[in-house]
Amino acid sequence: MNLQDSYNQAWLFAAGAHAGQTLTASTLPYAVHLAMVANEVMAADREAPVERLAETVQIALLHDVLEDTAVPFEELQTRFGEFVADGARHLSKVLNGQKLPLDTYLQRLATGAPQYAIVKLCDRITNLQPPPSTWARSKIADYHVESQRILDALGHVHGPSAERLRAKIDNYRRYF
Ligand SMILES: [Mn+2]
Structure with a gap:
């Protein structure tokens, strides 16, 4: 499947799954956030190629x-395959009904794909x-600290994205 079709397949499914949810303190649909993250991934791929891009965008x-x-x-396994479903599981902070401590969560991400x-x-x-x-x-201020921990734990996987996150973290100081 090409990037456009795989994007639309996941976008329609995710928008439906999150229907009724909004961004924090906003009337915008939650799915707006998801499209922005997908946009970042596609831009990251242009800076330094991301293998399995279509699935990563999903x-x-x-x-x-x-x-x-x-x-x-x-259901994710059936619709989108093991790699994508496993990605969604790695990105969930809740595993088996329990919220993971940040360290554990980042450790799992650092050792996954x-x-x-x-x-x-x-x-x-x-x-x-x-x-x-x-x-x-x-x-x-706590979010700023947490963001730095994410960068420290995962920044090695993609140089341009790490640089971009570093700049965003620096800029975020103005908000607190
Ligand atoms: Mn998110």
């Missing part, structure tokens, strides 16, 4: 489905836009 679009919707892992870590870098790049109006300064 992982970007599906990266919050297991964490935030009722869609089961098995590099594409999974690239999606996480792209996810955090996307999330370092101006923070939601409802966030306290302390929460924004």
Whole structure:
């Protein structure tokens, strides 16, 4: 399947799965975030090629489905295959009903396929836009620290994305 068709297949599925959810403190659909992460992955590939790009873009679009919707892992396996389903599982902070500590979560990502870590870098790049109006300064400062930990743990997988995240982290200081 080409990139456009695989994108649309995952985009339609993810938009349906997240239907009714919105971005934090916003009326925009949650799926807006997913498209931004997929956009980052495609731009990252132009800076330094990402192997299995079409599937990696699907992982970007599906990266919050297991964490935030009722869609089961098995359905992702059936529809999108093992590599994509396993990517969504690696990117979920909830595993077997338990929220993973950040260290454990990042360790799992660091030892999984590099594409999974690239999606996480792209996810955090996307999330370092101006923070939601409802966030306290302390929460924004904590998010800044957490972002640096993500960069430290996963930055080695894709140089240009690491550089881009580093710049976003620097810029984020202005918000707290
Ligand atoms: Mn996300």
